[in-house]
Amino acid sequence: MKALVTGLGVVAPNGIGGEAFWRSTLEGRSGVRPLAHLAAGEYPARLAGQISDFDVEAHLPGRLLPQTDRSTRLALVAADQALADAGVDPTQRLDYDMGVVTSNATGGFEFTHTEINKLWNLGPRHVSVYESFAWFYAVNTGQISIRHGLRGPGAVLVTEQAGGLDAVGHARRTLRKGATLSVTGGVESSFDPWGWVCHIAAGRLSTETDPARAYRPFTADHRGHVPGEGGAILVLEEATAARARGARLYGEIAGYAATFDPRPGSGRPPGLRRAAELALADAGLNPPDIDVVFADAAGDAALDQQEAEALAGLFGPGGVPVTAPKTLTGRLHAGGGPLDIVAALYTIRDGLIPPTFHVTEVAPQYRLDLVRGPHPRARTVRAALVLARGQGGFNAAIVVRAV
Incomplete structure (x- = not known):
């Protein structure tokens, strides 16, 4: 289904x-x-x-x-x-x-x-x-x-x-x-x-x-x-x-997963990478199949480092374009993930990855291919990974795929 x-x-x-x-x-x-x-x-x-x-x-x-x-x-x-x-x-x-x-x-x-x-x-x-x-x-x-x-x-x-x-x-x-x-x-x-x-x-x-x-x-x-x-x-x-019924089809919600972070001090890694891996498996895709990642992009040094490590571990350093268009809207809590899904669907439709505005230089420790302004990046996109984290340890990932 x-x-x-x-x-x-x-x-x-x-x-x-x-x-x-x-x-x-x-x-x-x-x-x-x-x-x-x-x-x-x-x-x-x-x-x-x-x-x-x-x-x-x-x-x-x-x-x-x-x-x-x-x-x-x-x-x-x-x-x-x-x-x-x-x-x-x-x-x-x-x-x-x-x-x-x-x-x-x-x-x-x-x-x-x-x-x-x-x-x-x-x-x-x-x-x-x-x-x-x-x-x-x-x-x-x-x-x-x-x-x-x-x-x-x-x-x-x-x-x-x-x-x-x-x-x-x-x-x-x-x-x-x-x-x-x-x-x-x-x-x-x-x-x-x-x-x-x-x-x-x-x-x-x-x-x-x-x-x-x-x-x-x-x-x-x-x-x-x-x-x-x-x-x-x-x-x-x-x-x-x-x-x-002949509906217009924007794309498919092809994969989804949610995880919860372990308690602080447990020595176990955060759950974001695992959520991404499970969502990819649910979609029947492998990391090379993902053309862009819409990042959670917390804006906090420790949380950004955790997300960057998850992405580098899954895709390799700089292995996939990453973007966070939410710098133009702020973090919308429950509204943020669905808005990123909308952006991912339009990215698939138009072949344009929106940039992360206001970011001109990425700190080297993150090892990310962050798409930056002032112009979008033209690229054929067939599948996008959308990530989100909620305060308290919630992680969610969705794979959006072209139809």
Whole structure:
């Protein structure tokens, strides 16, 4: 059974819609800028990848707005895009054959903290009844399912940055068990003051004030990473059904694997390389079959070294082009992996590997063939490896293949 991508929906800091995101990614247009609603000087980090000019009322009915957090609104818009791009009308198909599998790391932060503020300052009668679910990690899966009548297999995965790949991998599993279609991916947004403090508390944010220097993975002068909001939603379909209806085929989710790092001090290696090896085996491919790697690119010296060693061990030093277009958007947590899958699918389509903007020199200890700006690298790409790691030890890998 093959799982094919037939629809793409993107809400990213540098573009709404797949084609807009892809143009910005190739041209180096960044969505990273200061958070305007935070008071200057009160926070050690203030840069984030942000979606601007998002008119939610132009995309969603007014009845949904009081019951949804920003992250859910973004997810609903991306899902609408993906289904429209796939040419799927859910009302014309069996509802139990279609499911939703998403990932979310933070839940509806802004919504719930607004309601908590009402509780403390105005009393319980002023708290929205929608607080009962709008804060929850699973709400994106639920709201997408309700909006489109998708009553098949549903799930939500919570593994931070690795979560989006885990969701796509699980959606592929539901197709193997009998579903014909799954709406899947991840979207995040948590830039209210409490959410921002939580980002800072993780200890990995860049405090640089220049957006062009804040997030520069695999360099000698690491500064941490920049967080971002948004992500991507995909439509996955079982291959026979997709071809029977004449669907446009972006590519195949050919392999997937997840691992967990051993406890610190155990002497055992991190699990990222093992995840990549298992994903390749699942796809029936060998390392020379991979034409490009979309790196996790943590922006942290130790974590970048671990990833570089995994890639050198698997492909040889400089053995495969590596890129991290997320320097233009920031790390999107559960939204980051699916957005990299979208970039990988467009790379396969156009034969252009997007560069890692803002990185001019790679530190020699990493031994990477990192694709850098200002221009994309022309190359025929038949298979791409997408990697993601979530804080706490989560690793995920997906192989995307041309069809």
